[in-house]
Amino acid sequence: MTSSISRLPSNTLRHQDAATEKPLAAANKPVIKMAGQPPTPPAPKLIIGQHQRTLPSSSNPNPIPLLSFFTALITSKLSNPPLPSSVDPELVLAGNFAPVDETPPTDCSVVHGQLPSSLDGVYIRNGPNPHLRPRGLAHHLFDGDGMLHSIRLSRGRATFCSRYVQSYKLKLERENGCAMIPSVFSGFYCLADVGRLVVALARVVTGRINLAQGFGLANTSVALFCNTLFAMIETDRPYAIRLTENGDIETTGRFDFGGEAPINMTAHPKVDSETGEVFSFQFFPFFPYLTFFRFDSNGSKRQKVPIFSMKKASYIHDFALTKRYAIFPESQLEVSAMNLMALKGMPMKFRPTAQPRIGIIPRNAESDSEMRWFTVPGFNAFHIINAWEEEDEDSIVLVVPRALSLENFLGRIEKVHFSLQKLRINMKSGAISSTLLSERSLELGSINAAYLGKKNRYLFMAVAEAVPKMSGVVKIDLESGREVASRSYGPGCFGGEALFVARDGAGDEDDGFVVSYVHNEMANESQFVVMDAKSPALEVVAAVRLPGRVPYGFHGLFVGEKQLETVEPWPTGLSST
Structure with a gap:
C-alpha cells in the first residue's frame, strides 16, 4: 500500500541560496602576518545551482606568530592529495547537505490540511551544519557543527527556528575566525593533516584551547532527561538547551552531571519512564572501550561499570534497555588510531574476520x-x-536494522542495505533466531515511546536512499511480521527520521502521527509533514511550508505542550562546565 505526496509548492521562500543572502558570520579579528607568509586566500564559494554563497575560510592566519608560521608552512609546503569522494567537501556539502544560516523564529503557512490540536508542542531535530567551509580539508558527512531545527505548533499555527548549538568549539572558532579543533573523524590523508593536529595540540599547551570545556559538535540527537532538553553527540558531554515562548532556541551550557559524568557519552541515553533513571554508556577509543553507567532522576550518579570483557574497540553507537537488562551490539567496525597515524583516512576500519557479538x-x-x-x-x-x-x-x-555490506558504511553509505530483523535470544540455551521483516532498506525509525523496553506491535521506519536521506516511511506490524502501510515522498523529495508522536489520550498503540522534515530537491524547498499513523496509506493530514531549506540531518524529538511547560532550562542543583 504505497502512496505519494504531491510535489512541494514551488513558491516557498528560498533560504540560504538566494543572491541576497548574508554570509556566515566570522569574527573580524586583527591578523598578525609573518614576513614571507602567503596572503590569506579569499573565502571559497559554495555553488548551489545558479547561486553562490560565501562562507568563512577555515584557515585564517593564527594570531600567535609561532603558530602562524607553522600554519602557513603546513598550508604552503605540504600539498594535499586528492580526497576520497566521501570526505571531499565539494561533494559532501552539496545540494541539501550544504550548510544554512540560522533562522530566527518565523511564522509559517500551513499549505495542506490542518495541524491537529493534539499535536501542540515542539518538534526539534539535530544535524550537522558546518559554520566554516573546509578549505582543502577532509570533511565527512557526520562532521559539522550541530544545528537544531525546531517547529513550534500551537492552535493550528506553526513557528520555525534554526539555531546552532553554542558548543565550546563553535564559540572558540567564531572568536578566532578560523578552525581551532581539527576533525579527527574525517581522517588524516597526508602530513598536512598531522601538522594541523600538532598545531591544535600546541594551542592546548599554550592555553588557547581548553579541552575541559568541550571538544564535540553536539550534532546527533536531542534527548529529554533530568527534566531538561539536551543536544547530544557521542564524543562529548551533552549541551542543555532551552526553548523560549516565542519559539527560539537557546544553549544554556555543557552538562556534566555535577562533575560525575565521563568526558563523553552516547547520543542515545535511555530513560526509565517509571523511575526517571537515566541509563547511558561511554564508548572510548582506549581500554576499557565500553563503560555502562546510570543516574537517578536528579542526575546523581548511581553506578559505573567498565566492561573489561570487551577486548577490541568495536564501535557501539546505540544500546537497548528492557525491564531487567541493557543490551549492547558490537560491530565489525573498529576504531583505529593507527589508521590516522598511517595516513589511511578515517579512524575506523572494517574487520571482515571479526565476529560481532551482543552483550x-x-x-x-x-x-x-x-x-x-x-x-x-x-x-x-x-x-x-x-x-x-x-x-x-x-x-x-x-528489533534491529542490520547493516549489510558494512565495508561501505564510511565511504559509500548508499551501498549499505539496512535489513530490518527481529532477533530472539534464549538466555538459557544461548540459541539465537532471526526473522526478516521487510525486503526494503529501513533505518532511522521509531515506536510509541510509551513502549520503550516493552513488547510492542508497530514500528515506523524511514526508507533509506542514502542515510540520512530517506525517500519515504513504512509501517511494520510485528505480529504479522510484514508491512501494513507505506508512503513515498514522491520524485525528488526526501525526508529523514520517521518520528511517531502519540495522540493525546490515545488508547491504541498506533493512534498518532508520523512527522518529518521533507525537502523537494527540484524546487529547493522544505516542508514539515504530518502523517496519520493509523491510515492504511499514512495519509498526509498537514504540511507546513518552511521559510528556509532544512538540510538532511539525524535524530529528533517531539515534546508536547503540557510536558514543555514543566521542562527546565537546567537540571536543578547541578553545575555546568
Missing part, C-alpha cells in the same frame, strides 16, 4: 562479571529500535 548485562549490575556475550556472525547494528523480555523471561527480543 547483555543486568541494568543494575555492579561489575563486568555479570555481562554475557552472544556471538552473532555478520550481525552489525547501529540502532536498536526496541527490545523486550518475553513473558517466560527466558528470551529477549530485539
Whole structure:
C-alpha cells in the first residue's frame, strides 16, 4: 500500500541560496602576518545551482606568530592529495547537505490540511551544519557543527527556528575566525593533516584551547532527561538547551552531571519512564572501550561499570534497555588510531574476520562479571529500535536494522542495505533466531515511546536512499511480521527520521502521527509533514511550508505542550562546565 505526496509548492521562500543572502558570520579579528607568509586566500564559494554563497575560510592566519608560521608552512609546503569522494567537501556539502544560516523564529503557512490540536508542542531535530567551509580539508558527512531545527505548533499555527548549538568549539572558532579543533573523524590523508593536529595540540599547551570545556559538535540527537532538553553527540558531554515562548532556541551550557559524568557519552541515553533513571554508556577509543553507567532522576550518579570483557574497540553507537537488562551490539567496525597515524583516512576500519557479538548485562549490575556475550556472525547494528523480555523471561527480543555490506558504511553509505530483523535470544540455551521483516532498506525509525523496553506491535521506519536521506516511511506490524502501510515522498523529495508522536489520550498503540522534515530537491524547498499513523496509506493530514531549506540531518524529538511547560532550562542543583 504505497502512496505519494504531491510535489512541494514551488513558491516557498528560498533560504540560504538566494543572491541576497548574508554570509556566515566570522569574527573580524586583527591578523598578525609573518614576513614571507602567503596572503590569506579569499573565502571559497559554495555553488548551489545558479547561486553562490560565501562562507568563512577555515584557515585564517593564527594570531600567535609561532603558530602562524607553522600554519602557513603546513598550508604552503605540504600539498594535499586528492580526497576520497566521501570526505571531499565539494561533494559532501552539496545540494541539501550544504550548510544554512540560522533562522530566527518565523511564522509559517500551513499549505495542506490542518495541524491537529493534539499535536501542540515542539518538534526539534539535530544535524550537522558546518559554520566554516573546509578549505582543502577532509570533511565527512557526520562532521559539522550541530544545528537544531525546531517547529513550534500551537492552535493550528506553526513557528520555525534554526539555531546552532553554542558548543565550546563553535564559540572558540567564531572568536578566532578560523578552525581551532581539527576533525579527527574525517581522517588524516597526508602530513598536512598531522601538522594541523600538532598545531591544535600546541594551542592546548599554550592555553588557547581548553579541552575541559568541550571538544564535540553536539550534532546527533536531542534527548529529554533530568527534566531538561539536551543536544547530544557521542564524543562529548551533552549541551542543555532551552526553548523560549516565542519559539527560539537557546544553549544554556555543557552538562556534566555535577562533575560525575565521563568526558563523553552516547547520543542515545535511555530513560526509565517509571523511575526517571537515566541509563547511558561511554564508548572510548582506549581500554576499557565500553563503560555502562546510570543516574537517578536528579542526575546523581548511581553506578559505573567498565566492561573489561570487551577486548577490541568495536564501535557501539546505540544500546537497548528492557525491564531487567541493557543490551549492547558490537560491530565489525573498529576504531583505529593507527589508521590516522598511517595516513589511511578515517579512524575506523572494517574487520571482515571479526565476529560481532551482543552483550547483555543486568541494568543494575555492579561489575563486568555479570555481562554475557552472544556471538552473532555478520550481525552489525547501529540502532536498536526496541527490545523486550518475553513473558517466560527466558528470551529477549530485539528489533534491529542490520547493516549489510558494512565495508561501505564510511565511504559509500548508499551501498549499505539496512535489513530490518527481529532477533530472539534464549538466555538459557544461548540459541539465537532471526526473522526478516521487510525486503526494503529501513533505518532511522521509531515506536510509541510509551513502549520503550516493552513488547510492542508497530514500528515506523524511514526508507533509506542514502542515510540520512530517506525517500519515504513504512509501517511494520510485528505480529504479522510484514508491512501494513507505506508512503513515498514522491520524485525528488526526501525526508529523514520517521518520528511517531502519540495522540493525546490515545488508547491504541498506533493512534498518532508520523512527522518529518521533507525537502523537494527540484524546487529547493522544505516542508514539515504530518502523517496519520493509523491510515492504511499514512495519509498526509498537514504540511507546513518552511521559510528556509532544512538540510538532511539525524535524530529528533517531539515534546508536547503540557510536558514543555514543566521542562527546565537546567537540571536543578547541578553545575555546568
